[in-house]
Amino acid sequence: MRAPDKSPVQGVDQNAFDAFYTASVGRLIGQLYAMTGDLAEAQDVVQEAFIRAWERRTDLDLDGAPEAWVRTVAWRLAVSRWRRVRSALAFARRQGPPAAVPPPEPHHVLLVQALRQIPEAHRRAVVLHHLCDLTVEQVATETDCPVGTVKSQLSRGRAALARLLADTELDPRATERPEARHG
Amino acid sequence: MADQTELQDHLADLAESGRLRAVPLGAERIRAHGERRRRRRRAARAGGGALLVAALALGGLSLAGTDRGPEPPATDPTPTPSMFVRPTPAPGQEYASELGYVHGAVVEGDAVRITVEQLRAGEGAPTATGVVHTLTLPRRTLVEARQLAGGEPADLELGELVDQLAGGPRWVFAIDYDGEGRVGSLREAFWLAE
Numbered sequence: 001m002r003a004p005d006k007s008p009v010q011g012v013d014q015n016a017f018d019a020f021y022t023a024s025v026g027r028l029i030g031q032l033y034a035m036t037g038d039l040a041e042a043q044d045v046v047q048e049a050f051i052r053a054w055e056r057r058t059d060l061d062l063d064g065a066p067e068a069w070v071r072t073v074a075w076r077l078a079v080s081r082w083r084r085v086r087s088a089l090a091f092a093r094r095q096g097p098p099a100a101v102p103p104p105e106p107h108h109v110l111l112v113q114a115l116r117q118i119p120e121a122h123r124r125a126v127v128l129h130h131l132c133d134l135t136v137e138q139v140a141t142e143t144d145c146p147v148g149t150v151k152s153q154l155s156r157g158r159a160a161l162a163r164l165l166a167d168t169e170l171d172p173r174a175t176e177r178p179e180a181r182h183g
Numbered sequence: 184m185a186d187q188t189e190l191q192d193h194l195a196d197l198a199e200s201g202r203l204r205a206v207p208l209g210a211e212r213i214r215a216h217g218e219r220r221r222r223r224r225r226a227a228r229a230g231g232g233a234l235l236v237a238a239l240a241l242g243g244l245s246l247a248g249t250d251r252g253p254e255p256p257a258t259d260p261t262p263t264p265s266m267f268v269r270p271t272p273a274p275g276q277e278y279a280s281e282l283g284y285v286h287g288a289v290v291e292g293d294a295v296r297i298t299v300e301q302l303r304a305g306e307g308a309p310t311a312t313g314v315v316h317t318l319t320l321p322r323r324t325l326v327e328a329r330q331l332a333g334g335e336p337a338d339l340e341l342g343e344l345v346d347q348l349a350g351g352p353r354w355v356f357a358i359d360y361d362g363e364g365r366v367g368s369l370r371e372a373f374w375l376a377e
């Protein structure tokens with residue numbers, strides 16, 4: 001999606017949009033899950049972002065970076081408490097009771113808890129860089145932050161996660177320790 | 184966490200678990216939601232234009248009437264009956280919402296005038312802010328209703344609900360204002376009663 005004021009209108013047809021949605025909705029929900037630590041919320045905000053993408057389909061440019069646009073909109077929705085409530089309510093109302101899904105694995109719970117404890121900006125940078133495979137420069141562009149700030153966020157975010165996950169099953173030292181003792 | 188590769192693996196594993204557990208709507212439903220919003224926005228624009236014309240006409244009549252009859256006696260100004268300030272969407276947001284009882288609905292031509300008693304949401308039950316104001320909205324203003332529609336979610340038009348909203352304060356709505364202060368929709372705040 002390009003900003004409406006700087007590009008020729010391209011637009012997408014229904015089939016192209018459906019293909020884009022089908023190919024990327026799951027991946028984006030996974031990414032927003034890592035950013036927010038809440039799967040239901042991730043699903044709500046990603047779907048809401050896609051609704052907005054379709055609303056503005058005349059501006060949607062599938063040759064550009066539509067996935068980044070959807071991710072950014074979904075993130076903004078997620079950090080806006082009121083919009084989060086609205087999206088969740090709207091979808092909950094139309095979808096009926098939540099689908100039965102298996103509970104998360106214990107090590108996922110550990111990671112989510114740790115992610116939730118680091119600042120939102122650090123978490124977002126870590127996920128964009130280490131999960132979405134964006135370069136530091138691309139993270140800076142998507143988050144609208146200077147490169148130096150992103151580097152700092154990544155460094156602090158990683159350090160905080162390492163500290164929070166120390167001595168858990170996600171800490172490799174925990175599994176290596178018995179060998180060290182025996183060795 | 185030993186290194187960055189390990190962090191990447193953990194995050195990828197977490198995201199994959201989210202992807203597998205998610206049950207997203209079908210693309211056609213996403214498009215349907217988007218279409219509804221587009222229609223709603225168009226209707227709001229059209230209604231806003233019509234209301235602006237009406238407001239200008241009324242303003243003109245009122246100005247034209249200022250030279251009729253004596254001026255009212257000078258008295259201490261009474262407090263403004265309403266401290267209402269239209270909510271403004273935050274940067275990046277499409278709408279800002281106001282929570283309040285909607286009642287006293289009256290049809291005025293193609294519009295419906297409603298009274299809003301603003302509420303503040305917080306921990307526990309919402310509380311009145313003391314702000315009361317009226318809105319005159321197109322009859323076609325979209326209303327997302329549930330209890331008002333008999334318990335099933337439904338998209339209605341404000342004009343269809345005049346009878347139910349004509350009495351005293353009973354139904355609480357979230358009223359969505361766009362960046363230009365226009366009302367995009369009303370959503371029955373059924374969740375407050377649950």
